[in-house]
Amino acid sequence: MKAVVLGGYGLIGSAVMRALAAAGFDVTGVGRSAAAARRMGPGFNWILRDISSVETPEWRNVLRDADVVVNAAGALQDGGRDDLTAIHETAIGRIAAALEGTATRVVQISAAGVGPHASTEFFRSKERGDAILQSSGLDHVILRPVLVIGPAAYGGTALLRAAAAIPLIGLQILPGAQVQTVALDDLARAVVLAAQGAITPGTVADLTEAESRSFPELVQTVRRWQGRPDPKMRLRLPGVLLKASSAMADLLGHLGWRAPLRSTAIRALSDGIAGDPGAWQAAGGFRCRSLDETLAALPSTVQERWFARMFLLFPLLILLLALFWVPSGAIGLIRFDAAVAVLTERGVAMGPAQGAVALGALVDLVLGLAVLSRRWLRPGLIGMIAVSLGYLICGTVLTPDIWTDPLGPFVKVLPGIGLALAVLGLTDDR
The missing domain is CATH 3.40.50.720 (NAD(P)-binding Rossmann-like Domain)
Structure with missing residues (x-):
């Protein structure tokens, strides 16, 4: 039958x-x-x-x-x-x-x-x-x-x-x-x-x-x-x-x-x-x-206990990502001149520096908002990982001294990548 x-x-x-x-x-x-x-x-x-x-x-x-x-x-x-x-x-x-x-x-x-x-x-x-x-x-x-x-x-x-x-x-x-x-x-x-x-x-x-x-x-x-x-x-x-x-x-x-x-x-x-x-x-x-x-x-089993705990943490992790990326983009636009100065003081021309800051701020905003939508969650997470790696690579080339900054802005990007990877591993709902 x-x-x-x-x-x-x-x-x-x-x-x-x-x-x-x-x-x-x-x-x-x-x-x-x-x-x-x-x-x-x-x-x-x-x-x-x-x-x-x-x-x-x-x-x-x-x-x-x-x-x-x-x-x-x-x-x-x-x-x-x-x-x-x-x-x-x-x-x-x-x-x-x-x-x-x-x-x-x-x-x-x-x-x-x-x-x-x-x-x-x-x-x-x-x-x-x-x-x-x-x-x-x-x-x-x-x-x-x-x-x-x-x-x-x-x-x-x-x-x-x-x-x-x-x-x-x-x-x-x-x-x-x-x-x-x-x-x-x-x-x-x-x-x-x-x-x-x-x-x-x-x-x-x-x-x-x-x-x-x-x-x-x-x-x-x-x-x-x-x-x-x-x-x-x-x-x-x-x-x-x-x-x-x-x-x-x-x-x-x-x-x-x-x-x-x-x-x-x-x-x-x-x-x-x-x-x-x-x-x-x-x-x-x-x-x-x-x-x-x-x-x-x-x-x-351990899978059962992992699921129960991660089900509680999953929305919190997404919220944390959004709260990291959206303010990051907003601050870049609000303090646009200061952000541009970080590049120009290290020899980057004014035009490219302004373009990089504006583009970076807009990308941060888009990615931070994207993960709040179920449809755009995976693309947003992949974008976050790719952009973070891009920031580190470009930053290392253009401003390598920031690696030794006492507040560690480059170092703090690494756990952000780890958080996005963790959420990416939890995106299946079936």
């Missing part, structure tokens, strides 16, 4: 593709990033398309031989790279039209808590997409997982790991929120059963453990799983600070960053993430593992 998985290199999509392949399916993934597809590993077929922009005739061609279509594509919030309506509704409508009259089964991975009156557009748009599929007449199963826990971490699960990794302090975030979880392997197994026809057609079911716990209790459980000691003190994060952080994260979303503190994620957590396993088990499903069982099956 042939299965096509939309969003095949995401947290859920990649696990689903591997589980379907292990069950004997011929699996093809659909996604827009060739680099992310390559990182999924060899042995899979890929169709590189932006799911939100594919029209019905092209879907008809892409899905013409599919026995099963699994929709694992989704986005948390509108932003620089995401359009909720296009991904959650328009794409589903076009796929349903393309499959009209076929026996293809569609397995839709939705989310627990969806509804027309839900508190966020994420849940409302997901519900509208589910409704389109339910009214299409296609053979379908809709699975609605709660918070998914797996070896990899994106968004909310990355935030959970990072919150657990904060040294000494246990932040009490949203103490009233109740959360249930589901193992990523259980979700992938459920998709395989649905794809094989073992789940009743038309089933709409939550995938969840039976137990629930508060969000601080969840963080503490993950902290112990990571092998970290209990915090020395517990601090409740003020609501106003959490709202301010969400507003900043929403702003960063327009620059292409999928920050886990965006308002949709915080609102979803504050509402609680809960489901009812009854419908799933009634449709022929299995008992989903508890959080303790899920974590017991996942090794907490």
